[in-house]
Amino acid sequence: MTFNHRLSVFAAALALAGCSSIQAVVPPAPNTSAQVVYEARAAQVTAAAGALAWVKTVCPIQATCNDPRVDAVVDGSITADTVISTAEATVRSGTSDSTALQKAATAAQNALSAFQAILTQYGVKVTPTPNGSS
Amino acid sequence: METLVLILGVLKTALAVADAASPVYTFLTSVVSRLEAAQAENRDLTAEDWAYIDQLAAQYLTQLKGYHSVTAALLALAPAQPPTGT
Numbered sequence: 501m502t503f504n505h506r507l508s509v510f511a512a513a514l515a516l517a518g519c520s521s522i523q524a525v526v527p528p529a530p531n532t533s534a535q536v537v538y539e540a541r542a543a544q545v546t547a548a549a550g551a552l553a554w555v556k557t558v559c560p561i562q563a564t565c566n567d568p569r570v571d572a573v574v575d576g577s578i579t580a581d582t583v584i585s586t587a588e589a590t591v592r593s594g595t596s597d598s599t600a601l602q603k604a605a606t607a608a609q610n611a612l613s614a615f616q617a618i619l620t621q622y623g624v625k626v627t628p629t630p631n632g633s634s
Numbered sequence: 635m636e637t638l639v640l641i642l643g644v645l646k647t648a649l650a651v652a653d654a655a656s657p658v659y660t661f662l663t664s665v666v667s668r669l670e671a672a673q674a675e676n677r678d679l680t681a682e683d684w685a686y687i688d689q690l691a692a693q694y695l696t697q698l699k700g701y702h703s704v705t706a707a708l709l710a711l712a713p714a715q716p717p718t719g720t
Contacts, residue, residue, distance in 0.1 A: 531673055538679055541687050542665040548694035549658050555701045566703040574698045581695050592684065 533601035534591040540608035541588065544580050547615055547626055551577055554624040569622050576618035583611035661690065 551573050559565035590604035619626065668683045 532678070534679055535669055535672065538665070538669065538683070538687065541691060542662065545687060545690045545694060546658055546662065548691065548698060549661075552694055552697050555698060559701050562700055565701045568703075570701050571703055574702045577695060577698050581691060584691075588684065588688075 532591075533605040536605040537584065537587045537591045537608045540605075540612045541584050543612050544584055544615065547580075547612070547619055548577055550626040551619060551624055554619075554622070572618060573622060573624065576615045580611045580615035584608045587611075 555565075555570050555573060558567055558570055587604040587608035590600055595601065616626075665687065668679065668686070672679050672683070
């Protein structure tokens with residue numbers, strides 16, 4: 501992806517967001533596999549926060565929770581965490597194997613996409629409100 | 635590179651809808667500043683950068699696991715169990 505392409509994607513996202521106040525915290529484009537994995541981890545954490553807020557509304561009483569939708573979301577979170585943790589281990593291992601690094605970055609991205617798809621399927625908001633409820 | 639755009643989009647969307655007073659906004663702002671610092675200084679992310687994000691990931695995962703039904707939790711464990719018999 502060229503710099504200009506990234507810039508146009510950036511601009512489009514900002515225009516869609518319609519909020520100039522977030523410009524200062526828009527993430528930079530990753531330069532390395534480690535940064536790609538780090539961003540995937542950040543998105544995973546954000547998604548997990550939204551998932552937790554949703555789960556709390558579905559299962560107000562945690563001990564008696566027995567909902568297949570919740571199980572699917574929790575399983576998806578576990579899978580994403582496992583894959584991204586493995587990718588993180590690779591990019592932090594100090595290896596210079598570019599193929600291994602690229603595979604790790606791609607795996608992290610795919611794991612996040614799969615988790616996002618599960619959340620979308622159940623209508624889970626990605627971002628919780630300040631008090632943790634959805 | 636479509637998936638990369640997707641991830642950036644996820645973060646941007648989260649930032650766009652997050653309340654500036656929310657923990658998620660604070661978290662994302664911190665993540666972005668750490669990435670920006672690494673890029674600006676042309677260095678890898680530090681162990682502290684990773685520890686910050688890993689701690690939060692583990693925290694949310696632990697809480698989510700608490701909502702697993704007993705049946706689903708057992709099924710999730712099944713593949714990890716060693717095979718029985720000879």
